[in-house]
Amino acid sequence: MEYVLALLPMLVKMAIVVGVLLLLPLPLTWMERKIAAHIQQRPGPMRVGWHGLLQPLADALKLLTKEDHIPAEADRRLFAMAPVVALVPPFLVFTAIPFGEPVQVFGTEVTLMLSDMNVGLLFILAVSGIGVFGTILAGWASNSKYAVLGSLRSIAQMISYEIPMGFSVIGVVMLANSMNLSRIVAAQEDLWNVVVQPVGFFVFFIAGLAEAQRIPFDLPEAEGDLGAGYHTEYSGIRFSLFMLAEYLVVVMLAALNVLLFFGGWQGSPFFLPDTVWFLLKIGFFVWVFMWFRFTFPRYRYDQLMAIGWKVLLPLSLLNILVSGILML
Amino acid sequence: MEQAFFLLLSAVAVGAGLLVVIARDPIHSALALVACLVQIAALYVLLGAPFLAVIQIFVYVGAVMVLFLFVIMMLDVRKEAQARFLPKAPLPGLIVLVILAGELIFLLLQSARLHAVMGPGQPVSEQPPVAELSLLLFQEYLLPFEVASVILLVALIGAVVLARSDEADKNAAQRKAPRGAAR
Numbered sequence: 001m002e003y004v005l006a007l008l009p010m011l012v013k014m015a016i017v018v019g020v021l022l023l024l025p026l027p028l029t030w031m032e033r034k035i036a037a038h039i040q041q042r043p044g045p046m047r048v049g050w051h052g053l054l055q056p057l058a059d060a061l062k063l064l065t066k067e068d069h070i071p072a073e074a075d076r077r078l079f080a081m082a083p084v085v086a087l088v089p090p091f092l093v094f095t096a097i098p099f100g101e102p103v104q105v106f107g108t109e110v111t112l113m114l115s116d117m118n119v120g121l122l123f124i125l126a127v128s129g130i131g132v133f134g135t136i137l138a139g140w141a142s143n144s145k146y147a148v149l150g151s152l153r154s155i156a157q158m159i160s161y162e163i164p165m166g167f168s169v170i171g172v173v174m175l176a177n178s179m180n181l182s183r184i185v186a187a188q189e190d191l192w193n194v195v196v197q198p199v200g201f202f203v204f205f206i207a208g209l210a211e212a213q214r215i216p217f218d219l220p221e222a223e224g225d226l227g228a229g230y231h232t233e234y235s236g237i238r239f240s241l242f243m244l245a246e247y248l249v250v251v252m253l254a255a256l257n258v259l260l261f262f263g264g265w266q267g268s269p270f271f272l273p274d275t276v277w278f279l280l281k282i283g284f285f286v287w288v289f290m291w292f293r294f295t296f297p298r299y300r301y302d303q304l305m306a307i308g309w310k311v312l313l314p315l316s317l318l319n320i321l322v323s324g325i326l327m328l
Numbered sequence: 329m330e331q332a333f334f335l336l337l338s339a340v341a342v343g344a345g346l347l348v349v350i351a352r353d354p355i356h357s358a359l360a361l362v363a364c365l366v367q368i369a370a371l372y373v374l375l376g377a378p379f380l381a382v383i384q385i386f387v388y389v390g391a392v393m394v395l396f397l398f399v400i401m402m403l404d405v406r407k408e409a410q411a412r413f414l415p416k417a418p419l420p421g422l423i424v425l426v427i428l429a430g431e432l433i434f435l436l437l438q439s440a441r442l443h444a445v446m447g448p449g450q451p452v453s454e455q456p457p458v459a460e461l462s463l464l465l466f467q468e469y470l471l472p473f474e475v476a477s478v479i480l481l482v483a484l485i486g487a488v489v490l491a492r493s494d495e496a497d498k499n500a501a502q503r504k505a506p507r508g509a510a511r
Contacts, residue, residue, distance in 0.1 A: 075353075075355075078355070078356075078359075117378050118378065118379075118457065118458060119378050119379050119382050119458060122379070122382045122383075122386070123378070123382050125386070126382045126383075126385040126386040126389075126390055127385065129385075129386065129389075129390035129391075130385065130389050130390055132390075132394055133359075133362065133394075136394070136397050136401070137359070139401075140355055140397075140401060148401065151401075152398070152401060152402070155394060155397070155398050156398075158394075159391070159394060159395075162390070179458060
């Protein structure tokens, strides 16, 4: 019995995180469509609910009731597995993300994170790196040229941009003397890292955009030349699982940007609880990602590789060198 | 609890390892290997070595296996992989299997050295700090570390040289042909 009681806070936290993450894409799709519409000077969804607020529910119903189509030549087992595999890493990442200082609930201290790892940052980078498997599986299992091309592009892109992304956070780790995310946030109490590590933030933000495969780096699903890339052959509920994974990756990257460079829950105005302030910051970064999507055109493929290897990688290495010299 | 997790993880790891060998499609084999490596990373977590687990996922799952899959997809090796390695494989294979299994079991039961290595370990109460590891790596074992990195660099350059010479020949051949045709 005591055993169960000890596990109870963990189970509750897990249930909350999973529930919120599963429902999050509903408001996010509405937000994305509204932002797109207002940038393009049109109203966007208006009919279902007040200002189209219920549109995501209608979309979800549509996707759920659509025919689940599997191409005849597809590798059926892998085809069915791919969306689930794509969904695992984004959820896994949130086990290591802290949402605030530990709080007192009924006299016991509850940490606002699932697992307080000493290598939390490294864990997040590693797990988000395996997000590419869903894409590979989807592209291969569909047995269609657009899907395979899309997934090849996405593998090359994710391998290339993982390296500058990993290097760009080394400066942050050096400043905090720890790879524990709570300590990284604590180290930014006086000054946010974005002030001390502007180059690191620049590289991390751009590499993050590329990892999430959002415009201007969305070549794997360039609808103009590849149909829809790796999920060309997917429809209905399986397609929506891919969309869910993509939105979660965006939220994860926003959370990482806030934690590493914008002080996490530090610097909250006096009336806001820390966690709410942290979530607001994440919301801001999600909005920035969406704003970018409807502002920038897509890069060409060779430009994408040139940016990754010839600009971001040397910049991130230089950043480590300069921060090291300054710290000495 | 810990034992239950260990049994679960190792059972899945062994099952995935079997699937690597049994699966007919090389992509399926590679994916089974991914599953196996992830289970091993989870075992490291269970042993109280999260850093090692994360590096395992980073290097093996995130980099090596992705490259494997990339190559399999690019080369389309389905047919070659289905050809049998030895024409009459089952009998010699079985003999080698029995010998290897016998050796392993003998070692596990008899070898004093192995038991000295595997002797009762200290229970891990806290997560070991990463700083200690880096101090060991960059002070005490600096020379082996640097040698390993140089070896890796040499392998990298060798691969680039091998790939480049092939490509240069091909490009030269391609460039010659149209010129001749124009004349």
